[in-house]
Amino acid sequence: xxxxxxxxxxxxxxxxxxxxxxxxxxxxxxxxxxxxxxxxxxxxxxxxxxxxxxxxxxxxxxxxxxxxxxxxxxxxxxxxxxxxxxxxxxxxxxxxxxxxxxxxxxxxxxxxxxxxxxxxxxxxxxxxxxxxxxxxxxxxxxxxxxxxxxxxxxxxxxxxxxxxxxxxxxxxxxxxxxxxxxxxxxxxxxxxxxxxxxxxxxxxxxxxxxxxxxxxxxxxxxxxxxxxxxxxxxxxxxxxxxxxxxxxxxxxxxxxxxxxxxxxxxxxxxxxxxxxxxxxxxxxxxxxxxxxxxxxxxxxxxxxxxxxxxxxxxxxxxxxxxxxxxxxxxxxxxx
Amino acid sequence: xxxxxxxxxxxxxxxxxxxxxxxxxxxxxxxxxxxxxxxxxxxxxxxxxxxxxxxxxxxxxxxxxxxxxxxxxxxxxxxxxxxxxxxxxxxxxxxxxxxxxxxxxxxxxxxxxxxxxxxxxxxxxxxxxxxxxxxxxxxxxxxxxxxxxxxxxxxxxxxxxxxxxxxxxxxxxxxxxxxxxxxxxxxxxxxxxxxxxxxxxxxxxxxxxxxxxxxxxxxxxxxxxxxxxxxxxxxxxxxxxxxxxxxxxxxxxxxxxxxxxxxxxxxxxxxxxxxxxxxxxxxxxxxxxxxxxxxxxxxxxxxxxxxxxxxxxxxxxxxxxxxxxxxxxxxxxxx
DNA sequence: TTGTAGGCGTTATCAA
DNA sequence: TTGATAACGCCTACAA
Numbered sequence: 001x002x003x004x005x006x007x008x009x010x011x012x013x014x015x016x017x018x019x020x021x022x023x024x025x026x027x028x029x030x031x032x033x034x035x036x037x038x039x040x041x042x043x044x045x046x047x048x049x050x051x052x053x054x055x056x057x058x059x060x061x062x063x064x065x066x067x068x069x070x071x072x073x074x075x076x077x078x079x080x081x082x083x084x085x086x087x088x089x090x091x092x093x094x095x096x097x098x099x100x101x102x103x104x105x106x107x108x109x110x111x112x113x114x115x116x117x118x119x120x121x122x123x124x125x126x127x128x129x130x131x132x133x134x135x136x137x138x139x140x141x142x143x144x145x146x147x148x149x150x151x152x153x154x155x156x157x158x159x160x161x162x163x164x165x166x167x168x169x170x171x172x173x174x175x176x177x178x179x180x181x182x183x184x185x186x187x188x189x190x191x192x193x194x195x196x197x198x199x200x201x202x203x204x205x206x207x208x209x210x211x212x213x214x215x216x217x218x219x220x221x222x223x224x225x226x227x228x229x230x231x232x233x234x235x236x237x238x239x240x241x242x243x244x245x246x247x248x249x250x251x252x253x254x255x256x257x258x259x260x261x262x263x264x265x266x267x268x269x270x271x272x273x274x275x276x277x278x279x280x281x282x283x284x285x286x287x288x289x290x291x292x293x294x295x296x297x298x299x300x301x302x303x304x305x306x307x308x309x310x311x312x313x314x315x316x317x318x319x320x321x322x323x324x325x326x327x328x329x330x331x332x333x334x335x
Numbered sequence: 336x337x338x339x340x341x342x343x344x345x346x347x348x349x350x351x352x353x354x355x356x357x358x359x360x361x362x363x364x365x366x367x368x369x370x371x372x373x374x375x376x377x378x379x380x381x382x383x384x385x386x387x388x389x390x391x392x393x394x395x396x397x398x399x400x401x402x403x404x405x406x407x408x409x410x411x412x413x414x415x416x417x418x419x420x421x422x423x424x425x426x427x428x429x430x431x432x433x434x435x436x437x438x439x440x441x442x443x444x445x446x447x448x449x450x451x452x453x454x455x456x457x458x459x460x461x462x463x464x465x466x467x468x469x470x471x472x473x474x475x476x477x478x479x480x481x482x483x484x485x486x487x488x489x490x491x492x493x494x495x496x497x498x499x500x501x502x503x504x505x506x507x508x509x510x511x512x513x514x515x516x517x518x519x520x521x522x523x524x525x526x527x528x529x530x531x532x533x534x535x536x537x538x539x540x541x542x543x544x545x546x547x548x549x550x551x552x553x554x555x556x557x558x559x560x561x562x563x564x565x566x567x568x569x570x571x572x573x574x575x576x577x578x579x580x581x582x583x584x585x586x587x588x589x590x591x592x593x594x595x596x597x598x599x600x601x602x603x604x605x606x607x608x609x610x611x612x613x614x615x616x617x618x619x620x621x622x623x624x625x626x627x628x629x630x631x632x633x634x635x636x637x638x639x640x641x642x643x644x645x646x647x648x649x650x651x652x653x654x655x656x657x658x659x660x661x662x663x664x665x666x667x668x669x670x
Numbered sequence: 671t672t673g674t675a676g677g678c679g680t681t682a683t684c685a686a
Numbered sequence: 687t688t689g690a691t692a693a694c695g696c697c698t699a700c701a702a
Contacts, residue, residue, distance in 0.1 A: 006459060008695055019673045024697060032671060051458030055399065056695035058390035059678045066439070081416040081618045093442045097451065103440045104401070107428045116432070123386035124341060228622065257622060283416045287563065287592060289624045343679055354689045359681060367687060391679035394694045 007048040016044035066102035068126040074109040083282045088132045091303020128310045136197040150313035152306045155199040166306045166323040173295040173327030174207025177277045186247035190220035192234040194251035204251040224255045231255025235262040253278035253285050275335035290333035342383040351379035401437035403461040409444040418617045423467045426638020463645045471532040485648035487641045490534040501641045501658040508630040508662030509542025512612045521582035525555035527569040529586035539586040559590045566590025570597040588613035588620050610670035625668035
């Protein structure tokens, strides 16, 4: 389907009886245009339905007015119901909207996807790059940073090159949670840890250890990948090894939810026999049976702050190398 | 931070000792280049780390190689844990990735956001537009279609202009669900309907009516907006009006989940006293108490199919005006 | 305050 | 098969 040519600056200029330059000035809000002319141009713009061609503008301004949000995750995790990625997306979208920039979403779960993202971002097709999460010592953020491309990560990058990031106080939050378990008399406290190639997984385990060890208690650890399935498996594992455990701290609410179910399946009552605390405070947490106590992290705020940092970076400002947001222990009925 | 200039076609051409045109041909895979020259150009590209400037390319090709995905939703709904939007996003992302196109995500919950989306999309900054949902008779899809901009919607558009869409068989799915309730002896069947400015909300209610009416039973309807809160409120309403109801069909799993909780709060047992069926089959559905029976819709597949249709449209092919995917009744323990 | 003119990096049309 | 060369639509010195 061939469509009517869209009007260009030139067309507007002709219609308004001025030069292209003047139209450009009006469109870009320059103050050095006389009011009557400005009005005439505005009218011409409206009549013709003129909209600037971003490609042309980008070509000369060297900006693209778009930002990439990269999610280096296997498909299954990105959009399960754990709300992490959606929360980041939403926070970023809000801030970018305010800044009139576009959000380009890139999934990079597979090696091919990761490579695609690398090509695209290093090719400077965006003004900056946000990483919604990171696995292992992914070299890409560092590489981009060294190329002078603005980057901000969610979670402290494990790679060598320092890259600005926004994270939450995992350790503090988990510490408070486990401390609460100790305070309420629990003494056989296990944990379902998250993936150990991610900072969140690592630090939440550290937080558990930091509370357990000083209390002279043994560490009982099983590993999951934040999903429900892995949480169920880990719970069975813990129960097999330590049938007498009296509390579980799970590094994600999804895993905690699975633990709740599994414990019930084995006839254990929560919190009477076993207390459970999760991490995240997803919406479902208030609706589990019993309602889940958890460590809340402000996911959407992470997305917002990352974006704000990135925009400052892209504007040439220098920014804090790290921003750490607080976590909060939410007590419901499971502990 | 000033960065080393990125290499241009010109630079590669000089390095390889050929003209810009030849480099362009090699980069774009033209077959009319002699092998030795092609090799030399490839080498120069690698050595210089050349990446084409998409803005420049777009300027001359008139394509942007990007597609907008618009979500005209209030922030609260887009990223609750109902997985609808994330599922659409993921399906679209997969297909776009395969087609080497970028996904530009646009939230349009507020009037300002909606207007922003309109400016951007009508400005032809993307090769096509996907609507993840629609409220009322939103004129935007029709307007874009008339401008010759490829558009595909999720859910039949209520506006006047016909726009290609992908949807699921709401009515059939709901019909089967209510029929199942009837078959198991329920006779006082209420429904929590979805928002009546959305096709999904409307048709799921129609499906309920289409099963209830022929059975000579009364329609008991309360309205929600697909969220848990609204589902809880609607359940209270229904119970107040019809304390003796023996089944509830809810137009979303989130609302069904809230119904489950509310029923329990009033001392009713599910499914003994009241049967409950939801719609969506979100991940949580298998984890509610009791596990939720529901009508499954293939959300991710909707996203994929929409995108494929859009790409065909953008390629100049003509496509089916509508694609309707099947739904499936999943029986668990709540009914 | 306004206009002229050059150039941003590609692709595409011709010639050679 | 390769190379000039002209667009593509816009911004921005610089000149008037």
